[in-house]
Amino acid sequence: MSQDLPPVAPAVTAELVAALSPRLRKRLDAGIAKLADRPAVRDGDTVRISLDDDTDLELHAPDGTVTSPDAIRCGCLLAPDCLHRAAAASAAPIADDTNSEAAEGGSGQSSATAQTPTGPGTAGTAQKAAGQEAADAGQKAAGQETSGAGQKMAEPETADARQCGAAHALHSAAAAVLEAGADGAGAVLQAELLRAAHTARLAGLHRAAASAVSVVTALRAARAADPAYRLADLAAGLRDVLSVAHRVPHATGAELAALRGTARQPYRPDGSLRLYGLFSEPVLTASGYAGAVTWTADAQGRLYQVSDVAPGGAGRAVGAADRAVRLGDTALTHRQLSRAGLAVSGATVSPTGRLGAGAGVRAVGASGAGWREEPLDRLWTVPVAEQLTRALNGGHDLLFLEVTLLGTATEAAGDCLLAGCEDVVLRLTAAHDHPALPHRDNLRLLAAARGARLRIVARLTPAPLPRARLLATEHPARSGTRVDVGLDRLQRADLPTAPASLVRAAPNTEEAPVHLLSRRVQQAVSGGRRVLSFPGTASADARRLHRAGLATAGALLEELHAAAAERSRDVFGRLLPSDPERFARSWLAAARYTEEVDRALCAAAWPG
Structure with a gap:
């Protein structure tokens, strides 16, 4: 993915790839690789790529984002049906459909309009908050609907036909990606998932759409050997897409509201705030966004974030800490704010603690506090x-x-x-x-x-x-x-001059061998169904899980391998296509199981 190109809306990429002939689709990944070697020059709202001495490819982004297929123009003889337009869209960062600034990494996002993060380390923390807010709203609505005279409770809301169709399309596209794995999920499969994500967003399935976009950005990072890529994040994204798509047709009421999610994080007025800087962290995502986030706390220990996240690469992540925070009239940089304080009036705050930067917000620098001084000291107590x-x-x-x-x-x-x-x-x-x-x-x-x-x-x-x-x-x-x-x-x-000692932690023989299942879950995400399809690879691990008392894990591992290896033949003995839906269901069951077991083991491992 090229950071020199403007973000392109998912629907644009999906439409351009879908318009390619079957012959050109086979050449799309090679075309993207060739395009990555060509220099891109920005001229105002236009980014121009020189394909050769006489041919240019142009991306027009008046508002910083390419929102229409017509905004990508090519001067070659085959245009507009050429490979270059689809290759450029597939190589560019993915724009968010609802917010102009998106970020990942669990670091709180852009101060005004950032999207819920789905990236590394967060376990979807902000997304969970948004989903919980939607669930609360759905529960309230379902509980308050009554018929006039009899005060009869209304029937719980269910997904409509459009949402069910969008969920099915999203499940099929995600299952195809899982079938191929990161190694085989090229630009065509990515575009199919982007198309399904766009359809899901239009149907009101915002959580699933955001997770699907995060899967595509992680796939691109994996295939480009981006240092920001983490296999665990790709697996978590696929797990969320498949989980939501599977449950939407059957969910009602509060559960359905949580599965739908929200398009934007709402900001509520929060009056005046006196904040104390805690620390700053860089943001550098696989989706092409970078910047810095500064965490602050008020006198009661509530956490708030001030952030500056925008399209960019590692250079922006490194330099963002020395930029002034975009909040009110303060001239403090993020680095300075992390040691100082902030007095804010007219504050607006999202459910996850992000401070808004609207026109009515006023902020000035103030004195800070040490970590061992009040009010920050209470966070460590x-x-x-x-x-x-x-x-x-x-x-x-x-x-x-x-x-x-x-x-x-x-x-x-x-x-x-x-x-x-x-x-x-x-x-x-x-x-x-x-x-x-x-x-x-x-x-x-x-x-x-x-x-x-x-x-x-x-x-x-x-x-x-x-x-x-x-x-x-x-x-x-x-x-x-x-x-x-x-x-x-x-x-x-x-630092002290004593050399660092290498401590080798002794293996814990009592540790539950759940990794035997979680390793297969991640192998499937990386290499696809075929890496689990070889006969005889599951029996020893399944027996070990059964001996450890993890019968469910053993059964899930056996079913995962069986689903991967299942191939039927026609009357002539020829292999029929595999069933990606069965493999996706088996994989999802194993992924959800390992997620819950990891949470339980994590809670048990810590003191308390």
């Missing part, structure tokens, strides 16, 4: 068990912990920082792996300060062992100094 319950049940997923650094441990995904937290050993990992961001370098340097007792802010990662992504920490050698792990670079000279 909340019991860990209470913080964990909040994060696992739809609240924000930030953890405010006091830890003792222990060293490092080697894992398959790289080294992680070990820290003692009450009676457990916590694994702290990098919140982002992009080399332009200092997360991993800072983790490596912090290991030199083993024995230091520090306050940290981390984002929970549901897993069988205590795990979180480190976002901010006290400086191990400078009292009263904070470090935003994704923005500030620690210097080796400022």
Whole structure:
């Protein structure tokens, strides 16, 4: 995906790909790769790509987004039926249908109009809040509908034919993507999923549509070897799309309202606020958005976010912290606000705590507070068990912990920082792996300060062992100094000189082997049905799950492999096409099971 191109609406990409002949569809992925090597030049609202000395491809984005197929013009002889227009649309970032600025990463989004995040680390926190709000509204509406004289409760609302049709189309498109896996889901399958997402949004299925778009952006990141790509995020997106599409035709009342979701996060007036900066974190998403988010808290410990997220790449993520926050008249940068304070009048706030930046909002800089001073100190006095319950049940997923650094441990995904937290050993990992961001370098340097007792802010990662992504920490050698792990670079000279010890955590023989199932779930997302279709690959793992008392997990694993391997033959002995619907149902059952087991094991692993 090229960050030099303007975002293109999903419906535009779907229409241009659908218009290609079968011969050109087969060449689409190669055409995208060739287009990526061509320079793009921006001239006002137009981005021009030179295909050769005499032929240009132009994308017109008057409002920053390409919203019509006619806005992509090609000068080649085959235009408008050429491959170039569809290739350009497929290579560009995906525009959000409802909001001009979208972001992922669980970091609170653009201060005025950001979309619910569905990206790495959040477990859909803001999306859950939006869904819960819709569920509450649906429950209230269903409970208050009565017939005049008899006060008879009305029948619960059900999905209409249009929504059922959109859900079926979305399920089929997502099942086709799962069948092919990230390795085989090229631009044509991505366009089919975008078309289904657009249809779902028009039918009012906003949650499923947003998840489908996030799946396409993750697929593009996977195929481009983008450092922002995480297989777990792609699996979570597919799980949500298939879950919602499966349940919509059968849901009623509050459940249906939650499954539909909302098009926009509503902002409510919240009067005057006195906020204290906590930390800032960079945002760099697979969907082509970047920036920074600053987290703040009021005197009662409620969290609010001020953000600046817009189309861009790693350079914007690195530089956004030194831009002035877009809120009222304040001249504070995000980096300054994370250590200072803010006085806001006429504030508007979304259900997830994002501060609006409307014309009536006034804000000026104010004094801040240290992490060990009131009112911020109270965030670290909340019991860990209470913080964990909040994060696992739809609240924000930030953890405010006091830890003792222990060293490092080697894992398959790289080294992680070990820290003692009450009676457990916590694994702290990098919140982002992009080399332009200092997360991993800072983790490596912090290991030199083993024995230091520090306050940290981390984002929970549901897993069988205590795990979180480190976002901010006290400086191990400078009292009263904070470090935003994704923005500030620690210097080796400022840290203790003792070498970091490599701590190898002994394997826990009592650990439930649920990973035998979750590994297959993720393998299917990466390689598609065919990687699970080989005979004899499930029996040993299934027996081990049964011996561990996980009979359901064993049965799900056997059914997943059986669905992957099932191929019928016609009367001439020729293989018939596989059944992607059965494989999708089997995969979804396994994915939902592992999600719930991970949540349960996570809750049990932490102290409390």
